[in-house]
Structures are given as C-alpha cells and as structure tokens.
Amino acid sequence: MTTDAALVDLAALGDDFTRDPFPVYAALRARGPVHHVRMPEGHTAWLVVGYEAGRAALADPALSKDWRNIAPDLGIFRISSGVSMLSTDPPVHTRLRRLIAREFTMRRVERLAPQVQRITDDLLDAMLPLGAADLVDAFSFPLPITVIGELLGVPFLARDSFRDWSNTALSSNEQAEREEAANRLTQYLVELLAQKREQPGDDLMSGLIHAADTGDDDRLTPEELIGMAWLLLVAGHETTVNLITSGVLALLTHPDQLALLRARPELIDDAVEEMLRWDGPVETPTYRFTTGPYRVGGTTVPGGGQVVLVAMADANRDPDRFPDPGRFDITRDARGHLAFGHGIHFCLGAPLARLEARVAVRSLLERCPDLALDAHPAALSWRGGMLIRGPERLPVRW
Template sequence: MTTTHDPVAAAERCTPAYRRNPHPVYSALREAAPVCPMTPPHGVKTYLITRYEDARAALSDPRLSKDMYGAMDAYRRIFGDSSVALDDNMLNSDAPKHTRLRKLVNSEFTPRRVEALRPKIQDIVDRLLDACPTGTPFDLLPAFAFPLPMTVICELLGVPPKERSLMQELSTTVAQTGLSEESKRAQQQADEDFHAYFTELIARKRSKPGDDLLSALAATKDGGLTENELVSTAFVLMFAGHKTTAYLIGNAVYHLLANPAQLRTVQKDPELIGPAVEELIRYDSSVESSTFRYSTEDMEIGGTRIPKGALVQISLLSANRDPLKFENPDEFDVHRQGTAAHIGFGHGSHYCIGAPLARLETQLALSSLFRRFPKITLADPQAEPAWMEVPFPAFRGLTNLPVVLQPAAS
C-alpha cells in the first residue's frame, strides 16, 4: 500500500499503489493538509483541496477563474501547445461569457431532449448486451461500457455512424495524459483533427439540418455562438460526454460485483437503481478532480494562503469521502441517507451540464445488465482491479473489467 506517512509525496507522485487506492492518502491529506501545495508530475505547482466544505466553496468561488487564457503559461506547461481554439467553450470561461454560452447550450440541451433519447439509449444497451458472449470471460469495458456513451453522444450531436470510429480514435488520443513531447504532439494533432472535423460537420448541418443538438446549436442566430465557440462546444460535449460516463459504468459494475449484498439489494428492488447510481458517484466516480482553476487574487481557503496566479484543483473523490460530511464514508451503501449531497458532478455555475444524460445512461446500463444477467460475476474475484495510471488525477477508471455472464435461465 502507498505510504501514508507522507501523503503529499504519495499524491504528487501518482504511483501505481496510489492509483490502486488513493483513499488512504486523501484521508491523510484531509486531516493534515486539506489545502495542500504540491508539484505533480506535470511540474506545475498546484494547490489541491480535499475537504468537502472547502471543495464545495471553491467550486463556486468567483476568485478562482476557469478562463485558462489568463494562466496560459501554466496551461501550456501541462498540456503543451494543444489547440487553444478548442477551449473556447463554457468549461474554460468565466461570467459573463460563461453565462452566455451556458444559456445558449441549455436552451437546446434540454431535459426533454435527454428524455427523448431514452428509447434510443435502451436500444443501444440491448444491442450491445445481445453481442456479449456468455459462459466465458470477456472484457466488459470495450464490449459495453465504452461503446454505449460514445454511440449516445454521437446520436445526440448528430455524428453519422460511419464517422464515429474517427471520434473514438481522436478522443482516445486527446485523453492520453502522457507528458512526453511525443504524447503532446499526438494530442495537438488530434485537437487539430477534431477542429477540422467539427468545422466541416457544422457546415453540413447548416446546409442540411437534422433534429440533432448540433443542428439546433448551429441554427441559433443573433447573439448565438460564434463559429469557433460552436466548434469548441461540439468538442467539449463530445469529449466530456463519453469517457466520464464510460468509466463510471465500469467503476459501478466493478463495485456492485465486489459487493454482492449491495447488488442483491438493487436486484430485488429495481426502484433503487437511481439512489444506487448516486451512491456509486459519491463512492468512486470517474472524475477524480475538477478541471484546473487559478486564483485571480491573493486568497485564503481553509486557513491556507493561496497567492494570486496559483493553480488550484479540487479532489471530488476526496470531498465525497469526507467523514465530516458523510457518515462512514468508506462504506458503499445504496440505502445511505444524504448521498445526493455528493459533488461528483461539480457544483456552482460549472455544474455538469450532462448530469441528467449521464444518470440516464448509467441507470439504463446497470438495470439492463443485471436484469438480463443476474448471475454475472467477476472473471477472477480475487484479482486486483486494474485502475488506470495517469500522471495527475483527472479521470478514475479501470483499464479492463473481465467478467463472466451466465444467461438468466442457466
């Protein structure tokens, strides 16, 4: 197990042991250094916030800017010369620009549009499960958890089926958080390819609109999105809209299989799927930390002084296990009271715009999987789960999830 006597070193080195189980390290940080300056492998000093109350306050603190143009040097040192054009969206802006962009997207990405996708999502889930083998071990991630959200986000945006493998390929390259020059060059190329693809797709939507979200966004007129904002918004929805949900489905299936009593509880009462998904997001979600913010003035959080211009990251994973907020936080309990207070989807003006879609997809995926295959097991229940290694905490997800499905009647 990762040493916890020096939690700062353990967290900043992001060792495999830490990746396997970061929770003891976060627990030590919450106790000893809840707002902790550290230098992760990307080399840029970052203040990491780990307590729930500090985290929630920081997520909506206007002194912490999301407009990365203001911290370009730090940003470039971490990500290289990736296409800044793709960052022209709500995730990387402050009010009033953020308010304008978010309002425009909200006007089309409505709960109604999400609910209208329900039969389509169910159909995609059913087809993917039809194609899964039974009675033999296979990896559930590439067979189910990954293609589901990718297909759904392409349906939502109106990416034609033949072009979806390109989206998959480019997203995989962009998601690589490798810090080598080669990795950064590949990411930059993928960013440029994304930009070119969405520019061309938007032109197609303008000449021949469909009933998809991108056509609707492209049609907003006066005061609408600029061309570059539109391309960048398509990118952020595509990118944020599938890896997050795919990793969550993987983490959720793993924890339910590793906790059979909890799984049986959900199987006996299908109404529990909603609360179970919330508890899974609190317990071990796919977005470990917030995106970067930087301080626009000297400030203090949780008693720690943060100088103007410093990078700040908020550990959502840690905040959601804070015992000052959640009783017995390391226990996974689908009947837990107060789970809804988790900040797995963030908080404040940047609260995840895709949360209703992510919830719907995860609920349909889990209910269908466990209904159709009630005897699903981990292929090797004794094996350590293979958590992804990243040079700084952003996503938390498995690299593979071998399972065995037995048909219901066997």
C-alpha cells in the same frame, strides 16, 4: 500552514496513487484543506481536499476558469481547443451555457430513455453470446458514444480513433503524448464540423453550426464552435463510460450490495448516486486559476494564475459529510455529492449521465444474472492523471 509549505509529490507515488488515491487524500485532509502538490503529470497545483472546502472552491467566482489567467511559468499544456463553458467565466460562460442548456433539461433527457434503452439492448444482444468480454469495449464505451453521437447528429464518428485520442489526451502522464493526441482530436473535430456543415439536420450540432454561421445574438465564434464540439463529444462520453464501468466494478466487489440491488431493482436511482459518490468518474475537475491571493483555511494560495484543483473524489469520502464514507451502500442518502461539481459549472450533462447509467446497470443485471468479475481487482489498470478516473478495462464473464 503558509504558502511556503513543502511540496507533496503525488507523482512519486506512481501506480499506487492512480489505483487508490483515497488514503492519500484522507491523510492530506487530516493535515489541512489545501496542499501544494506535484501532479502525476509533473506540474504543480494547489489541491483542495475535504467536502466543505471543496464545495466552496467549486462555486467561488474568485477562481477563474479562463486559461488566459494561468501563470505562464507553470508550463501546463491546455488539452482542449477552442472556447467552451469549461474555459470561460461569466458573462461568456453564461451565454454559452444558455445556448445548449435547453437540450439537457430533465424533461428533455427523459424523452431519450427509449433511445438509450434501444442502444443498450442492441449492445447486450451482441455481447451476451460471447460469455465473457471487456465491459469497457463491449458496453461502457459504445453506449454513451452512440447516444451522444445520435444526439449531436454525428453517427459517422470514427469511434476507435476518437476513443484513443480522447483517452490519451485526458489520461496520459506524458505531455508529448497528450499534446499529440489533443492536436489529432482537434483536427478531427474541425473535419467533423466541416462534414456536418455539408450534411445538416435537425440536431444539436447542426443548431450550433447554424449559430456560428448566422449573425444573431447567439452567434458562436469559430473558436467557440470547436470548443463546444470538444466539450459535448469528449466530456459527453468520457464521464459516462467511467461511471458505468466503476459502478459495475463496485457492485461486483460488494456482493451484498449486488444481491440487494437484484432483489430490489427499485433502488437503482439510489445505487447510481452511491456509485457517483463512492468512485465518481471525475477525480478532480478542470483547472481553476487564482486571480489574487486565495485563502483556504489557514493557507493563502498565491495569486497570479496558480492552478487550484478540487479533489472531488475526496470530498465525497469526507466523514464530516458522509458517515462511514468507506462503505459502499446503495441505501445511503448520497445526495449532495460533488461528482458532477457545484456552482455555475455544475455538469450540464448530469441528467443524461444518470439516465444512461440507470438503464445500463439495470439492463445488464437483468440479462446477466450470473455476472462476475473475470480478473482480480488488484490486477486492473486505471486511467492515468487526476482528471478522469476509472479502470482502463473491466473483464467480466457470465
């Protein structure tokens, strides 16, 4: 294969690809590790498939995360505002990550377990008398947004508007809609930071604002502060919402595994890892850009700011890494999956996402012994785009 390989039009596959991209990825993987594709959003990119090629690309410093390196003629709108860890390379990335890494260590996150359990119990107390609900509305969304809101010290978050803007900015295939939602979200975050500056507390957001307002070595520029707010609030809840939703869907559509987890609740950690491998919340990570010709297998991707996407969803279904990958098995050793990425951009919030999913799924199953899907799986609508993956709604009954 060479750089003039035919363009694979994923956009033409429509809802079928959005609902179930795995057969398409597997077919591409059988042909080679990288393909020039048209994304559902309409733009072109180079898609890396397979576990080894994907893992290598995620950790390769030759691929930049800095949007200043994108080819202008691609016409791609940048969703997030400001400067964050997801849009920088070392040494800027190193400095920004160091600023908040201490908040997300395994030990510090585990201290949040009682708080996560309390929020989970409150949501279930409100949901259970209903007998049926959309799990996303009633549980999967409010849990992580409440947790991250309390962690950051912004309990006054306008959740409904925030959710709508975030979903549209990350998942709409219409660029005009994405731009409008992203601009509204940015303006809201600017106002939120101003409000928080007037009401500081002993929380992460206050600490970041202080770092922006003082002249110490860890000073944040205004662009870095808004970028951090984008990253922590948007990425801080989106991934966990879809991890919980898709994980519960996987259990409800695999009754043998659901029964096994009910019988052996000590398997919850393994079950969460298999949920991440089977259908993780991030289909492809945020963009990487070529700074020179980039070789993948027998193909050279042109330099000059071409977009490179890693199909993490496909890497986690690669039979060369995970035997019988199309089988959902909570007893599988799913360690090594790429659901949280790999390398220096590995998801900083992974310990928190795992904790929330563990508490949420365990508590839901304990308190809903007859939990069942209240819609045919084929009737579910899925998030658009190739970034965030998960059902838009999940009707359940008990």
